[in-house]
Amino acid sequence: MVDTVLFELLHTEMVAELCTHDPDLDPGPGGQKMNLLVLEGMGFRVGQALGERLPREMLAFREELDVLKFLCKDLWMAVFQKQMDSLRTNHQGTYVLQDNSFPLLVRMGSGLQYLEEAPKFLAFTCGLLCGTLSTLGIKSLVTASVAALPACKFQVVIQRF
Amino acid sequence: MSRQANRGTESKKMSSELFTLTYGALVTQLCKDYENDEDVNKQLDKMGYNIGVRLIEDFLARSNVGKCHDFRETADVIAKVAFKMYLGITPSITNWSPAGDEFSLILENNPLVDFVELPDNHSSLIYSNLLCGVLRGALEMVQMAVEAKFVQDTLKGDGVTEIRMRFIRRIEDNLPAGEE
Numbered sequence: 544m545v546d547t548v549l550f551e552l553l554h555t556e557m558v559a560e561l562c563t564h565d566p567d568l569d570p571g572p573g574g575q576k577m578n579l580l581v582l583e584g585m586g587f588r589v590g591q592a593l594g595e596r597l598p599r600e601m602l603a604f605r606e607e608l609d610v611l612k613f614l615c616k617d618l619w620m621a622v623f624q625k626q627m628d629s630l631r632t633n634h635q636g637t638y639v640l641q642d643n644s645f646p647l648l649v650r651m652g653s654g655l656q657y658l659e660e661a662p663k664f665l666a667f668t669c670g671l672l673c674g675t676l677s678t679l680g681i682k683s684l685v686t687a688s689v690a691a692l693p694a695c696k697f698q699v700v701i702q703r704f
Numbered sequence: 705m706s707r708q709a710n711r712g713t714e715s716k717k718m719s720s721e722l723f724t725l726t727y728g729a730l731v732t733q734l735c736k737d738y739e740n741d742e743d744v745n746k747q748l749d750k751m752g753y754n755i756g757v758r759l760i761e762d763f764l765a766r767s768n769v770g771k772c773h774d775f776r777e778t779a780d781v782i783a784k785v786a787f788k789m790y791l792g793i794t795p796s797i798t799n800w801s802p803a804g805d806e807f808s809l810i811l812e813n814n815p816l817v818d819f820v821e822l823p824d825n826h827s828s829l830i831y832s833n834l835l836c837g838v839l840r841g842a843l844e845m846v847q848m849a850v851e852a853k854f855v856q857d858t859l860k861g862d863g864v865t866e867i868r869m870r871f872i873r874r875i876e877d878n879l880p881a882g883e884e
Binding site: 550586588621 | 730
């Protein structure tokens with residue numbers, strides 16, 4: 544068992560490291576985007592591996608909705624020690640997962656003051672969701688949005704072919 | 705994934721897998737970003753330092769540990785309280801130098817290295833080097849300049865993992881010495 548503080552601090556350091564240091568020395572708007580992609584990629588790998596370590600019966604979900612419910616309950620519990628606050632869907636492959644006090648934003652403050660900084664702290668988790676879904680056999684696009692800290696919404700769009 | 709009963713103030717536990725996997729993803733990324741292992745080691749140490757200087761606040765607030773009067777006491781607190789609290793393990797303390805300014809922490813199972821195998825081309829990578837930075841950063845905030853380094857590592861075929869701790873000096877001023 545590891546203390547959650549350690550994960551939170553490590554996450555903060557990762558964000559700081561990747562969003563200030565740029566291996567390609569490529570300034571401008573592209574640089575920041577790339578760094579978010581890198582963070583997202585790291586989250587993806589972690590999510591993939593976490594997905595593989597889930598109990599076997601989880602892999603036998605038949606309904607997409609069950610998988611999403613699983614993310615909201617069990618995955619969120621394992622990662623953030625709480626459940627997602629709400630799950631909505633249009634029944635056409637788009638899901639909105641809302642967390643009213645997202646743990647990685649809670650310590651930053653509440654309100655609008657640090658809104659600009661928020662995306663950096665969400666990229667890893669977007670990747671995490673996407674990676675877990677991919678292990679469960681679902682291709683998806685995950686984006687996050689914040690209207691006011693520390694609440695945030697993750698939008699999952701299932702990719703079908 | 706079970707939660708433990710409250711110990712002291714707020715104490716949330718998570719399965720170590722998420723932390724271990726995240727750390728692994730970080731090391732992998734750094735190995736891509738930097739050309740040689742030395743730079744990765746340095747970067748891990750620096751990030752650990754930044755974590756340590758913040759972690760100490762959390763530790764002091766939750767542990768009721770007062771001021772340590774000597775390095776032996778510090779060693780005990782690190783091994784029996786801090787490692788236990790944050791990583792869920794209790795390293796053993798051995799190899800005291802005669803002067804009492806150096807000791808070793810022996811880690812039987814290092815949670816950071818679960819599921820890890822070092823590829824051959826990273827022989828000088830100190831995979832868990834973050835820990836050294838954490839120890840150094842945290843102790844610096846309580847006015848102790850120390851050096852922490854891995855001298856044995858199970859990832860490299862040693863029987864145990866050993867972190868050597870060396871007391872350098874007591875920091876008199878409140879200012880941390882020019883760290884980046």
